[in-house]
Amino acid sequence: MSKPGVPHVSAGFPPLERMEISQIPRSRPGHWTVLVCALVVLLVIGAEALRWGRTAHSAHAAVPSIGSVIAAKKASLNAAAAAPAGATLTELSHTHIPAPHGMPSAHASALAPLAGDAMLAFWWAGSRESGPDVKVFASRWRNGAWSAPWEVASRDSLGKALGFGVRRIGNPVAWTDRAGKVHLYVVATGLGGWAAARIAHIVSSDGGASFEVKRVLPTSPLFNTSALVRTSPVALSDGGWWLPVYFEIGNKYPMLMAFDADGNPTSLARIGHSTSTLQPAIVPFSNHEVRALMRDDSDQERVQHASSRDGGANWEDLPALDLPNKSTSVAAIRLANGQFLMLHNHIAAGGSDRNLLRLSISSDLRSWSTVADIAKGPAGDEFSYPTMQQVGDELHITYTWQRQAIAHHRYKIALGAPGETT
Amino acid sequence: MTLPDLALQIVYARVGWALVFATLLLALWRGPVNLTRPALVALLAVMLVLMALPGELSPAYWLGLAFQYPSGLLVGCCALRLVERWHGIRRSRAMPHTLAGVLVVCGALLYLDTFGLLARGFYYAGFWPVLTPIMATLGALACALAIVRGEARSPAAAMLGAIALFSLLRLPTGNLWDAMLDPLLCGWAVVTLLASVLRKSGRRASDHASDRILNAPESQAVSLTPGLQPAPIEQFSSVKE
Numbered sequence: 264m265s266k267p268g269v270p271h272v273s274a275g276f277p278p279l280e281r282m283e284i285s286q287i288p289r290s291r292p293g294h295w296t297v298l299v300c301a302l303v304v305l306l307v308i309g310a311e312a313l314r315w316g317r318t319a320h321s322a323h324a325a326v327p328s329i330g331s332v333i334a335a336k337k338a339s340l341n342a343a344a345a346a347p348a349g350a351t352l353t354e355l356s357h358t359h360i361p362a363p364h365g366m367p368s369a370h371a372s373a374l375a376p377l378a379g380d381a382m383l384a385f386w387w388a389g390s391r392e393s394g395p396d397v398k399v400f401a402s403r404w405r406n407g408a409w410s411a412p413w414e415v416a417s418r419d420s421l422g423k424a425l426g427f428g429v430r431r432i433g434n435p436v437a438w439t440d441r442a443g444k445v446h447l448y449v450v451a452t453g454l455g456g457w458a459a460a461r462i463a464h465i466v467s468s469d470g471g472a473s474f475e476v477k478r479v480l481p482t483s484p485l486f487n488t489s490a491l492v493r494t495s496p497v498a499l500s501d502g503g504w505w506l507p508v509y510f511e512i513g514n515k516y517p518m519l520m521a522f523d524a525d526g527n528p529t530s531l532a533r534i535g536h537s538t539s540t541l542q543p544a545i546v547p548f549s550n551h552e553v554r555a556l557m558r559d560d561s562d563q564e565r566v567q568h569a570s571s572r573d574g575g576a577n578w579e580d581l582p583a584l585d586l587p588n589k590s591t592s593v594a595a596i597r598l599a600n601g602q603f604l605m606l607h608n609h610i611a612a613g614g615s616d617r618n619l620l621r622l623s624i625s626s627d628l629r630s631w632s633t634v635a636d637i638a639k640g641p642a643g644d645e646f647s648y649p650t651m652q653q654v655g656d657e658l659h660i661t662y663t664w665q666r667q668a669i670a671h672h673r674y675k676i677a678l679g680a681p682g683e684t685t
Numbered sequence: 686m687t688l689p690d691l692a693l694q695i696v697y698a699r700v701g702w703a704l705v706f707a708t709l710l711l712a713l714w715r716g717p718v719n720l721t722r723p724a725l726v727a728l729l730a731v732m733l734v735l736m737a738l739p740g741e742l743s744p745a746y747w748l749g750l751a752f753q754y755p756s757g758l759l760v761g762c763c764a765l766r767l768v769e770r771w772h773g774i775r776r777s778r779a780m781p782h783t784l785a786g787v788l789v790v791c792g793a794l795l796y797l798d799t800f801g802l803l804a805r806g807f808y809y810a811g812f813w814p815v816l817t818p819i820m821a822t823l824g825a826l827a828c829a830l831a832i833v834r835g836e837a838r839s840p841a842a843a844m845l846g847a848i849a850l851f852s853l854l855r856l857p858t859g860n861l862w863d864a865m866l867d868p869l870l871c872g873w874a875v876v877t878l879l880a881s882v883l884r885k886s887g888r889r890a891s892d893h894a895s896d897r898i899l900n901a902p903e904s905q906a907v908s909l910t911p912g913l914q915p916a917p918i919e920q921f922s923s924v925k926e
Contacts, residue, residue, distance in 0.1 A: 300829035303845055307825040307852040311818035314687055318814045423740060426695035427749020454751040461753070478691045479753070481858040484795050484808050485868060487753045514801035528686045531809045538801040 351677040352622070352634055352658065359668040360402050360661070363388050363412045368397075371493065372661040372669045374652035375437035375445050375471075381405045382654055383471045384661055385415065385435040385447060386669045393456070397432045399449055401471050404659075409671070415474055421451050421463050424476035429463075430454060434648075436492040441502045445471050446526050448492045448506060451479070458512040459488045466526060480520065480528060482508060490518070493542040493592055495650060497553075503529065505575060507543040507555070514538035515560050519545070519575050535569040535580040537561075543569070544595040546603055546628075554581075554628055556595050556605060559588045566593060566607060568628070586623070586631060589616040594649045600678045602626050606637065606649035606660065613642060620646040620662055637672055638662065646670070686812040688859035694754065697856045701760040702745045703732040705869075708763035711770055719773055729767065754857035756867035757847030765843050782881055784840045785874035792871035795862060811860035820861060821852045 362369060366388035373385045382404040389397030398417040403410040418429040433450030440446060445467040453459040462482060465474040482490035489512040496504040502524030508531075509517045517534040534543050539561035548554045553575060557567040565583035591608040598604060602624055609621040620638040623631040637660060638646035649662040657673055664670040689697075707729050714720065720728070736745040755763075765779040798807045810816055828845035832838050844865070850856045851864035858864075 297833055300832050300845070303849050304825045304829045307849055308822050310852045311822055315814065315818045318687070422746070422750075425691070425749070426698060426746065427753065428741070428746050430750065453753065476691065478688060478694070481688065481812075481860050481863065483799055484860070484862050484866065485799055486751065487858065487863075510799075510801065512800065516801045516804075528688060528812075530686060531812060533804060533806055533809070536804045 353675040355657065355673040355675055356407070357670065357672040358409070359664060359670055360384055360386070360409045361411055362668055363400050363414070366390070368392060368394070368666055369668050370663045370666055371434040371648050372650050372663065373435050373437040373495065374650050374659060374661060375439045376652060376654050377403075377439060377470055378443060380654055382652065382659060383437060383445060384409070384669065384671070385437050387432055387435065393431045395431070399432060399435045399447070403471065415447065415471070416449050416463070416465060418451065421449070421476060425463065425479060430459070433457065433460060434491060434493045436495065436506065438496040438504055438506070440504075440526060441524060443470070444468050444526065447474060448480070450491045453486065453488050455488070457491065460491045461487055462490050462492055462508065464526075477526070482518070482520070482531065483510065485512070488512070493648070494544045494594065497545045497547070505545060507545055509541040509543065511541060515541040517541055517543035517555060517557055519543070521575065530576075532576055532578070534578045537567065537580055540567040542592045544593050544605070546595050546597045548628060556584070556593050556628070558590055558592050559583065560590050564589050584629065584631070591617050592648045594651045596651050596653065598678050602678075603628055604634070604651065605631065606651060606662070608647060615642040615644070617647040618642055618644040620649060622660070638664070638670065686814070686859060687855050689855040689857070693854055693856060698749055698754050699736040699743070699745045700733070701755045701857070702748045703729065703736040704760050704763045704767065705755050706744065707732045708766045711766070719775070720770060722771060725767070725771055752867070752869065754863070756870055757850045757857060757864040758843055759867055759870040759873070761843030761846040762840070762870070762873070764846070765839050778839045779843065780873060780877045781837060781840055782878065783837070785877040788866060788871055788874035789878060792866055792868075792874070795866065808860065808862055811862035817861050821848050824848050825852070
């Protein structure tokens with residue numbers, strides 16, 4: 264590199280740096296420049312101070328904790344908690360949620376309770392997975408029956424609202440906030456496969472009849488791609504909730520996005536250090552600890568497990584559970600008596616990855632016993648992507664049935680002391 | 686975590702992509718003459734109109750499909766490049782080597798972390814309610830100081846613009862990283878550094894070649910024709926250019 268003032272001999276390259284400088288003469292900044300700079304800096308400081316003040320005030324008003332997570336869960340399980348001793352499941356009904364006409368493929372259901380004993384189910388349906396005609400549909404559970412499905416989101420409707428294209432639609436995840444608004448998180452990909460996925464946040468103020476697009480959640484610096492949702496959110500005592508998220512370009516790892524009571528994101532954190540786990544199902548474990556049970560994409564083929572003792576900010580990987588998992592999604596909830604229910608695909612002798620959907624119960628998240636096999640078929644059948652929702656003293660389970668429909672099972676649940684499983 | 690309103694993001698995306706696209710077209714322009722100012726205005730106007738078209742007619746719709754939003758700094762650097770072209774400056778100072786180096790290092794750390802290889806949560810820090818305002822404020826002060834002192838004024842102005850956009854409106858996504866860096870900007874920085882390295886190595890090679898010619902004993906003995914003789918040193922001095 265040539266130095267200023269030093270003559271430089273070059274056969275083909277003139278000293279570029281000096282050419283650049285000679286083209287733009289350095290000038291002393293004028294008063295206007297100083298004034299504009301000062302004004303911009305003052306605006307930046309003012310805006311940040313104002314925002315910081317508001318954030319600090321609201322954070323001071325209510326800091327959700329793990330203990331309060333459990334409290335919120337207990338509140339929603341009051342009816343069940345009053346049941347006599349024994350954890351008993353009695354099947355009340357099982358059916359398929361009505362499918363939209365001409366949509367032979369269905370997958371990835373989610374549930375959201377409404378006021379009373381009503382409930383909404385969401386899933387995607389279309390000609391095939393990733394097809395351009397795939398849309399998210401909803402159906403309402405009321406008075407013991409499902410309504411006809413209606414369309415909630417498509418790539419056209421999302422693209423129109425967002426101002427940019429959506430290539431394909433994927434998993435929906437639903438949450439009902441304290442005000443009764445239904446928040447739906449929908450996987451909507453950019454240019455590419457599922458690795459190019461983004462998460463669209465859409466909200467309904469009329470019980471799911473219509474939805475308004477709020478935004479795409481910011482989750483990654485890579486053109487905001489490769490973030491997906493699958494498992495159910497978890498309640499916080501301040502009215503907020505945690506949304507489990509996961510990343511998948513090459514490596515796969517789970518994340519957690521926290522929301523306040525108004526549905527605005529408040530933080531984002533990675534769950535553990537693993538690069539082969541995804542779709543975390545989060546349950547409060549104690550007053551000071553929360554656990555995540557996760558789908559395994561490694562050769563270990565076991566349900567993966569992580570723990571956080573600081574309100575979900577930092578996570579530690581725990582040894583995998585002694586339950587098989589060949590990269591299939593799980594669902595888990597904590598019951599009012601302190602026990603945990605998990606829906607997972609068990610691998611029986613001669614079976615395949617997803618032909619047996621099992622409900623298991625545990626008191627410590629380590630030792631599990633079978634409650635019931637919810638769905639079972641010959642090798643190659645698929646009963647997958649389960650979701651659980653407790654509404655009063657009923658346990659609702661939905662799952663993908665043969666990739667053709669969404670099955671719904673309804674159980675009466677009676678809880679007692681741990682160890683009294685029936 | 687404060688996120689921008691979707692309507693603001695849509696407007697930002699259209700204006701931002703118009704500036705980026707206009708800059709890209711100008712960079713690819715290999716015409717015999719410099720673009721005139723009216724032509725520059727026309728190009729920018731066409732880009733803005735195109736981006737403002739509804740739905741799939743707008744290139745912003747497709748750019749957003751792939752890239753979502755350009756970072757504030759990318760838009761700032763592109764705006765700066767357009768201003769340079771307005772003033773007839775062909776060789777840009779929008780991406781100096783120092784800035785390119787910082788962007789490449791930050792990008793490498795951020796993207797390694799995002800791919801799960803570091804697990805440090807760098808991206809999440811861009812949402813932190815205390816760290817983010819402090820970083821934005823310090824960044825704005827540093828940029829303003831650099832502009833006032835006349836040091837690296839162009840990139841400092843682009844950065845100040847990106848920080849102001851972030852602090853006032855939280856554009857483009859609400860994350861400070863997304864205001865200052867995106868893979869396209871990182872790619873620009875990598876290309877800048879690579880081009881610089883190639884230029885230097887090419888210059889070094891040509892210096893060696895000319896040194897060899899000048900110092901070779903044969904060259905003293907052989908009488909070169911006037912056209913092959915090394916040019917006088919003064920002819921290469923940039924001071925005269």
